[in-house]
Amino acid sequence: MRAVVQRVAQAQVAVDGEVVGAIGRGLCVLLGVAVADTEADAETLCRKIVGLRVFSDAAGRFQHALTEVGGELLVVSQFTLYGDCSAGRRPSFTAAAPAPRAEALYRHFVARAEQEAVPVATGRFGARMQVSLVNDGPVTLLLDTAAGV
Numbered sequence: 344m345r346a347v348v349q350r351v352a353q354a355q356v357a358v359d360g361e362v363v364g365a366i367g368r369g370l371c372v373l374l375g376v377a378v379a380d381t382e383a384d385a386e387t388l389c390r391k392i393v394g395l396r397v398f399s400d401a402a403g404r405f406q407h408a409l410t411e412v413g414g415e416l417l418v419v420s421q422f423t424l425y426g427d428c429s430a431g432r433r434p435s436f437t438a439a440a441p442a443p444r445a446e447a448l449y450r451h452f453v454a455r456a457e458q459e460a461v462p463v464a465t466g467r468f469g470a471r472m473q474v475s476l477v478n479d480g481p482v483t484l485l486l487d488t489a490a491g492v
Contacts, residue, residue, distance in 0.1 A: 344384045344448070345424045346486045347373040350397050354417045354476035356466040363472075364464035369414035370395070371476050374452060375424030376445040377438055377489070384488040385448050389455040391492045392416075397482055409461055416456055419466040419474055420449050442469060 348370055355365035372392060393409050393416070400406035409416065422445060426434035439445065446468045456463045466472045486492050 344377065344380050344388045344452070344488045345375040346388060346392065347421070347424065348392055348395065348397075348484045348486060349476060350479045350482035351417075352477040352479045354474070356417065356419055356464075357473045357475070358467045358470045363467050364417055364419075366415035366417045366462070366464050368412065368479070369416055369462075370397075370409060371417045371419070371474070373419050373421040373424065373474075374449060375421050376440040376448045377425055378440050378444075380440060380448055380488065382448065382451050385452040386455050387492060388486060388488055389452050389459070391486060393456060393459045393461055395484070397484070410459065415462040415464065417464045417466075417476075418449070418453055418456065419472060420445065420468045 351369060351371045353367050354371040355362050396408050397405050398407040398412045422436060422439040425439035426436055427438060428434050449468055453463055453465055
């Protein structure tokens with residue numbers, strides 16, 4: 344699994360002009376699922392993201408995790424994270440999991456986050472979405488279970 348994680352002051356996702364998920368302070372996660380990913384990958388990545396110490400203490404150091412600051416999580420499916428642009432100008436998405444498998448692992452990731460007692464908002468799997476956010480910092484991290492997270 345691959346994730347782009349952004350620390351945000353606020354974020355929302357809309358489908359056809361309707362806001363379907365919104366958060367205040369927290370993390371916006373764009374989540375991609377690869378062909379070989381498993382539930383264990385979803386759990387490992389979720390634990391890593393929820394535990395990331397990317398919120399500052401009084402001295403400005405990254406010291407606190409999402410749960411320590413009362414933060415929220417916005418999770419948006421993003422198969423294009425597995426776009427391969429190495430040949431030609433049109434990306435290939437053969438490394439991305441097929442939609443039914445990707446949706447199952449996306450939902451598993453979200454359920455695991457909810458078990459961590461983190462408020463979770465989501466996009467709508469498979470829909471054309473508009474994501475709006477205010478990146479706080481900016482802080483943006485790339486995580487990949489294939490690279491050891």
